Amino acid sequence: MHIGLVLPDMAYNSYLHGMIWGEEIDANGLKAAFERIPGINVDIVSPNILKYIEESDGNMRYDILIHFDFPTFKIDSAFNILFFQQYYDDKLINQAQPSFSLFDLVITNSKSTADKFDNVYYFPLAVDEEKFSAGPSIDDYQCDVVFIGNTRMRTLEQYNQYLLPATDYNLQIYGSGWRDPLFDEYHRYYKGSVTIDQMIEIYRSARIVLSIHNENYTNNFGLVTNRIFHTISTGVVLISDIHPVMMEMFPEGCGVMYTEGNDHTRDIISSLLNDPYRQQEIIAKGREILYKEHTWGKRVEYLLSLIAYNSNKLITRLL
Numbered sequence: 001m002h003i004g005l006v007l008p009d010m011a012y013n014s015y016l017h018g019m020i021w022g023e024e025i026d027a028n029g030l031k032a033a034f035e036r037i038p039g040i041n042v043d044i045v046s047p048n049i050l051k052y053i054e055e056s057d058g059n060m061r062y063d064i065l066i067h068f069d070f071p072t073f074k075i076d077s078a079f080n081i082l083f084f085q086q087y088y089d090d091k092l093i094n095q096a097q098p099s100f101s102l103f104d105l106v107i108t109n110s111k112s113t114a115d116k117f118d119n120v121y122y123f124p125l126a127v128d129e130e131k132f133s134a135g136p137s138i139d140d141y142q143c144d145v146v147f148i149g150n151t152r153m154r155t156l157e158q159y160n161q162y163l164l165p166a167t168d169y170n171l172q173i174y175g176s177g178w179r180d181p182l183f184d185e186y187h188r189y190y191k192g193s194v195t196i197d198q199m200i201e202i203y204r205s206a207r208i209v210l211s212i213h214n215e216n217y218t219n220n221f222g223l224v225t226n227r228i229f230h231t232i233s234t235g236v237v238l239i240s241d242i243h244p245v246m247m248e249m250f251p252e253g254c255g256v257m258y259t260e261g262n263d264h265t266r267d268i269i270s271s272l273l274n275d276p277y278r279q280q281e282i283i284a285k286g287r288e289i290l291y292k293e294h295t296w297g298k299r300v301e302y303l304l305s306l307i308a309y310n311s312n313k314l315i316t317r318l319l
Contacts, residue, residue, distance in 0.1 A: 018261020151177030255286015
């Protein structure tokens, strides 16, 4: 079976620009999980590449296409899945919803969107546990706290509430936008942009990873980002702002400590840094849940069951 993972053009090219796009990480994780199954080959392409192949070849080889963005370029002879991840506002979702019927299957990592529409399946993100493996021993850490993220996804008020308390410790910040004068209070902690492989090494070098969510995404769409899965898999405790859906997946003390910000964040960081055994206990509980429920291998098993349930078209083609 031949599967194509169709990334947005900017995500497909992000590694050239030192940027980290979640879709790129997710596609690589899905690819690795699918290709552990004998007889499955996976390509990562963009809509433009897909269109070029179809128009120049005329004999498209893909059995399944998973589109990470909308609009996209569909191949009618394939089983087309929309992995809907665009959450800027309800208006955009409502505009896209009439086109859901053009796909053989629609999945989403937005719990509220899946609950809102019939025949849209909830499909949370996950981790490639082989790539995001644990790092050094506790004596080899290089910093106390790491935050990786661009500035445009959150407000300055959020950063001051959740990130500023971490400046009392050995903090490192990575991502884009941090050189803006608006964030001058954080300039001394900024270390630059990173690739995916560098991100893994940075997580491994820290004792704590900090997560701050886009409030619109959290409150309106119930999105759980891949940061939680990556952090726990690399053997690090995550400190996160309050996130109800994530707390259902990983309760307090199971890989994650949840904070209300400000002094509460300082207290949690101080407590963890002074109690490495508690830190390891939290990591172990989180990893137990992670490997049981939230790897890309588990997601692929679920996706294949959805395809089988919705795949009269695919089965007819393969027969």
